Amino acid sequence: MKGIKKDLKAWLLLCSGLGTILFLMGSTFYIVVTQSLGLYNISGEDSRFTLQYWHDVLTNSVFQSSYIYSVKVSLLGAILSIIVSYPIAMWLRNELPAKVTIITILRAPMLVPGLVAAFLFVNMISYHGILNETMVFLGIWHEPKTLQNDEFGWGVVILQMWKNIPFALILIGGAVNSLKTDLLDAAANLGSTSWQRFRYVIFPLTLTAVQVSFILIFIGALGDFAFYSIAGPRSTYSLARLMQMSAYEFEEWNQSAVMAMMIMLTSAFFTILVSIIIKPLAVKRGDIK
Amino acid sequence: MSSAKITTKNSKIIARISLTFFVLVNFIWLVLPFLMAGLWSLVDPKQPWSYPDILPPSLSLERWQMVWENTSLPEAMFNSYTIAPTVSLITISLSIPTAYAFGRMEFRGKKIAELLTLIPLVIPGMIIALFFSRMLLDLNISNPFVGIVIGHVVLTLPYAIRILSAGFSSVPQDLIEASRDLGASKFTVFKDVYMPMLKPSFLASIIFCLVKSIEEFAISFVIGSPDFITVPTILYSFLGYSFIRPNAAVVSIILLVPNIILMMIIEKLLKGNYLSQSTGKA
Numbered sequence: 060m061k062g063i064k065k066d067l068k069a070w071l072l073l074c075s076g077l078g079t080i081l082f083l084m085g086s087t088f089y090i091v092v093t094q095s096l097g098l099y100n101i102s103g104e105d106s107r108f109t110l111q112y113w114h115d116v117l118t119n120s121v122f123q124s125s126y127i128y129s130v131k132v133s134l135l136g137a138i139l140s141i142i143v144s145y146p147i148a149m150w151l152r153n154e155l156p157a158k159v160t161i162i163t164i165l166r167a168p169m170l171v172p173g174l175v176a177a178f179l180f181v182n183m184i185s186y187h188g189i190l191n192e193t194m195v196f197l198g199i200w201h202e203p204k205t206l207q208n209d210e211f212g213w214g215v216v217i218l219q220m221w222k223n224i225p226f227a228l229i230l231i232g233g234a235v236n237s238l239k240t241d242l243l244d245a246a247a248n249l250g251s252t253s254w255q256r257f258r259y260v261i262f263p264l265t266l267t268a269v270q271v272s273f274i275l276i277f278i279g280a281l282g283d284f285a286f287y288s289i290a291g292p293r294s295t296y297s298l299a300r301l302m303q304m305s306a307y308e309f310e311e312w313n314q315s316a317v318m319a320m321m322i323m324l325t326s327a328f329f330t331i332l333v334s335i336i337i338k339p340l341a342v343k344r345g346d347i348k
Numbered sequence: 349m350s351s352a353k354i355t356t357k358n359s360k361i362i363a364r365i366s367l368t369f370f371v372l373v374n375f376i377w378l379v380l381p382f383l384m385a386g387l388w389s390l391v392d393p394k395q396p397w398s399y400p401d402i403l404p405p406s407l408s409l410e411r412w413q414m415v416w417e418n419t420s421l422p423e424a425m426f427n428s429y430t431i432a433p434t435v436s437l438i439t440i441s442l443s444i445p446t447a448y449a450f451g452r453m454e455f456r457g458k459k460i461a462e463l464l465t466l467i468p469l470v471i472p473g474m475i476i477a478l479f480f481s482r483m484l485l486d487l488n489i490s491n492p493f494v495g496i497v498i499g500h501v502v503l504t505l506p507y508a509i510r511i512l513s514a515g516f517s518s519v520p521q522d523l524i525e526a527s528r529d530l531g532a533s534k535f536t537v538f539k540d541v542y543m544p545m546l547k548p549s550f551l552a553s554i555i556f557c558l559v560k561s562i563e564e565f566a567i568s569f570v571i572g573s574p575d576f577i578t579v580p581t582i583l584y585s586f587l588g589y590s591f592i593r594p595n596a597a598v599v600s601i602i603l604l605v606p607n608i609i610l611m612m613i614i615e616k617l618l619k620g621n622y623l624s625q626s627t628g629k630a
Contacts, residue, residue, distance in 0.1 A: 062456075069455035076446025076509050077465050083480070083502045084467045090479045090486075101485060150366060153359075163615070164374055170611045172563035174583050175600045179381035182388065182593070187399045189384060196402065203399060221377070275470070282472020285565060289587050299474040303570070306478050319475045326470070 091323075094316035101312070116317040122301065129298040130325065132212045133280035136219030137273050143220065144227040144272070148235040149261070169225045173285035180218050180290055181207060207290065214290035215297075219280050227272040234268035235261065266341040273333055278326045298322050388597035415598045424582040425602070428562050431493065431578065435500040436557035442501070443508040443553065450509065451516025465506050473566035476502070481571050492576035499567035504560045508553040511618070515549025516542075548617040555610045555617075563607060579603050 093099035097109035116122050147165070155161060168176065184190050184206040191203035207214065238261060246256045262269075287297035296304065298318060306315035390407040391397045393414060397404035415421055449455070450462060468476065477499065484495045519542055527537050565580040572581060583603060586596040 065453070066455045066457075069449045069453045070457075070461075072445040072449035072453075073461055074445075075442045076505055077461055079442055080465060080467060080502060080505050083483075083498070084471070084476075086483050087476060087479045088471075090482050091475065094479070094482075101482065150370075153363065153366075155363060155367065161370065164378065167378055167608075170608050172565070172580060172603060172607070174565055174580055174587065175385075175604050178583070178587055178596050178600050179385055181587075182384045182597075183381055185593075187397070189380060192400075192402055195400070278470055278472070282474055284474045285584075288584070299472060303474055303478060307570070312482070315478065319479065322472055322475060 091316050091319045094313050095320045097313060112313040112317050116314050116321070121296070122318065125296040125298055125301045126321065126325075128212060128292070128295040129281055129283075129322075132215050132219070132297075133277050133283075135216045136223065136280045137276040139216065140220050140223040140227045140276055141231065141269055141272055143224055144231045145235075145257075145261075147224075147228055148232040149257075151232055152235060165228060166225045168222050171222070173222065173283075174289070176222055177218060177286050177289035180214065180221065184214065208293050210292050210294060212292055212295075215283070215286045218286045218290055219276070219283070223276045223279070227276065230268040230272045231265060234265035238264055263341055266337050270333055270337045274326075274330050277329055281326055282322055385597045385600050388594050389601055391594050393594070411594045412598055415595050419582070419595065420577055421579075421582060421599065421602075424577045424579050427493075427572075427576065428578040428580075431496055431500065431568075432558045432561040434497050435504060435561040436554045438497065438501050439504045439508045439557045440512075440550070440553055443505060443512050447509050447512030448516050450513035452519075465509050467506075468502050469506050473503075473564075474570075477566040477570040480567065484571065492572045495571040496568050496576070496578070499571060500561045500564055503564060503567070504557040507556045507560065511549050511553045511556060512546075515546045519545045552614045552617045555614050559607050559610050563603065 090099060095112060097112060098106055100106045151158070151162070171179070182188055186203050186205060186207070188206075190206065191200070194200040195203060242260055243256055246260050251259070282299050283297055284299040284303065287300055291297055291300075298321070302315045302318040302322070305311045305318065387404060387407075388397070389411060390409065391404045391411060392406040392408040393410055395405040446465070450458070480499055480502075481495065484490075484498070489495055489498070523541050524537055527541050532540065562578075563580060564578075565584065568576075568578040569581050569584060572578060577585075579599065579602060583596060583599040586592045586599060
């Protein structure tokens with residue numbers, strides 16, 4: 060009885076903070092779901108269950124290309140951020156002069172808002188940017204090139220990396236730091252190369268951090284609006300931009316809700332997929348090679 | 349006792365080379381972009397900086413004055429800097445009871461409840477902004493200030509709850525019991541035991557809420573546009589619709605510098621991995 064009373068008291072205390080989150084996020088989510096199924100229409104149309112909006116969006120070629128673009132750029136951004144984080148995390152295990160300063164510098168991009176980050180990047184690569192100027196100055200290029208808004212979306216991938224490497228570094232660095240030096244020394248004594256130590260010791264033991272970093276970076280990138288609007292390709296929209304445009308510029312709120320659902324479902328799909336892929340990798344069976 | 353350090357023959361040289369490499373890469377990756385933004389904000393409007401000039405022909409603070417006098421920046425700053433404290437105040441008040449429950453109580457469903465607080469962090473900002481604005485319409489809330497404040501509160505709640513619950517859990521139980529044994533009332537315990545130890549967490553959460561609210565774009569853009577502007581939305585107008593680089597440079601610096609200073613204070617207050625702890629991402 061005392062237990063129930065205590066639980067009740069705790070949940071009552073949660074009402075203010077968690078309650079607000081659940082109420083506001085829950086009702087927002089409710090609007091997205093019902094609107095995507097035609098059960099909610101604010102514009103005066105009849106509200107009735109229909110899968111027509113899903114059909115319209117999924118068969119639309121603009122949506123398809125924007126979906127492929129967003130997933131591609133988010134996957135690349137997340138994977139490359141993690142790949143770059145590993146050597147930096149390993150390097151930071153060593154004793155270095157001014158290590159705290161180095162870590163602070165490495166974290167700096169996390170404090171920069173997305174729009175500012177995009178502006179800083181555009182400054183670097185624009186027609187009159189430092190990259191073009193340097194290449195022309197060095198005689199490698201005859202004249203400046205248009206690097207902004209590239210068709211593939213490399214600009215957005217680089218921006219995702221710029222912003223997310225520090226975040227991946229916090230998670231992966233934490234996992235790498237918690238590895239015991241004895242373990243790596245033992246592997247080295249048994250004659251392993253650096254790559255073997257990474258592959259058989261470090262990587263399997265830090266997979267949880269990889270999983271969490273991947274999921275969070277991917278979800279963030281999939282819903283990106285700021286980076287895309289400034290540095291993204293001109294011929295393809297990002298999902299978030301297309302969603303915003305459908306709602307505000309074309310007044311197609313139901314279709315926009317379907318796109319929101321697709322962003323959330325894709326995030327959930329990749330979260331589950333990564334968990335399934337990573338699980339067997341973390342368990343090592345058989346003789347130690 | 350620390351274990352003996354195993355060093356290789358060339359470790360000193362390797363450390364030196366790696367440090368030089370770090371400095372070089374970070375100069376290009378970090379310092380140069382900021383330097384360029386600074387330079388662009390100081391370009392003299394009378395002598396534009398164009399190709400093939402490597403450096404601006406002349407520098408002045410005129411651009412700062414022009415942006416201040418001829419754009420809606422003062423209004424945007426006023427909006428941003430009134431929304432942010434309001435958001436902080438509401439968020440902290442809503443967070444305290446929840447953070448206390450997370451930090452000092454054991455109850456059924458605690459893990460799930462902790463996970464649920466992170467929902468606003470995993471749903472993309474633009475989804476929240478768009479459909480949240482629909483909900484505001486349903487609730488007949490047409491005032492953009494109120495709408496943006498509510499939106500920002502939801503976004504900042506997870507951070508405040510995390511930081512404060514870490515603060516609550518770090519207060520030693522012995523101290524609370526000792527003061528209770530000595531006859532202190534619940535209020536005295538809160539005032540004399542909890543409060544002094546919670547001060548850094550309180551301050552850090554307030555600053556975190558301020559920073560997050562000032563830099564938030566999607567909600568302010570969707571709910572506020574076209575009439576109600578904040579610093580990020582005015583920056584977007586200089587970047588998105590018509591690219592006015594010197595103006596964007598000025599607004600970027602205005603948005604960035606206070607943020608960095610405030611975040612450095614948090615770093616000092618919470619010493620260490622506040623980012624991973626506060627967002628539950630560790």
